[in-house]
Amino acid sequence: MLKSFSALFGVLLLVSACGESTQNMSLQQPPPAPPPPPKSWMVFFDTNSTALSQQSSTTIGEAATVAKSMPSARVAVTGFADTDGNPAYNQQLSLRRANAVKNALVSNGIAPQAVTVTGSGESGLLIDTPDQTKNEKNRRVQIVVQ
Template structure:
């Protein structure tokens, strides 16, 4: 009888150890999917083009299909103009995209807006250079 109890306790201990090891090696859940879009702007403008509006509408559609989606909108400029002016312009661009997202049904509280001005150029250029690919807003939905 003592051998049987010892055997049962031994088996229970081994099973518990295996279960704990399995829990320790289990991979964490995958992060939510992230999708990104870029909207480009004319020189010294924060007005969305027809193509820009279509891109924002597409991003909004994806955001609406994801439960509890968070949207990050980051504005950028090229190096033409002063850094202070470009910083403000990047914020205006990001806010223009946010306004369109809200018109498309995205809750404003789910959108974070940042302007970074001349930082993080997509195409590296010297100062005072107009570069259309740097005049952009990036939309990230997660």
């Protein structure tokens, strides 16, 4: 009789433990979804220019639309220059280009505080070129929305 009681008690404990485990599992929230991967765009500039072309304005508008669709989006804007000219001047030019893109993003409804601006000058060349080389692919701004 004692063995039967012990066995019954063991089964009841096991069933009880399984019920609690299942109940606690149903109360747990699923892990949050991972953030979407960053999206990026590039706009290009003429030599020694910060003027936005019609194509650049269209690209910036697309980036702004994506950023506005993402809650708490952060936008990184990085300007670049080619190797033609003085490196110190190109550093400032890359920053002016990045600020021109930021201003266009703000005009398209992006909050200024959501945009970080960096000028990379001649570093981070898209097309590796020797010094004093004009290259339209290196005169650019990259926009990354995350």
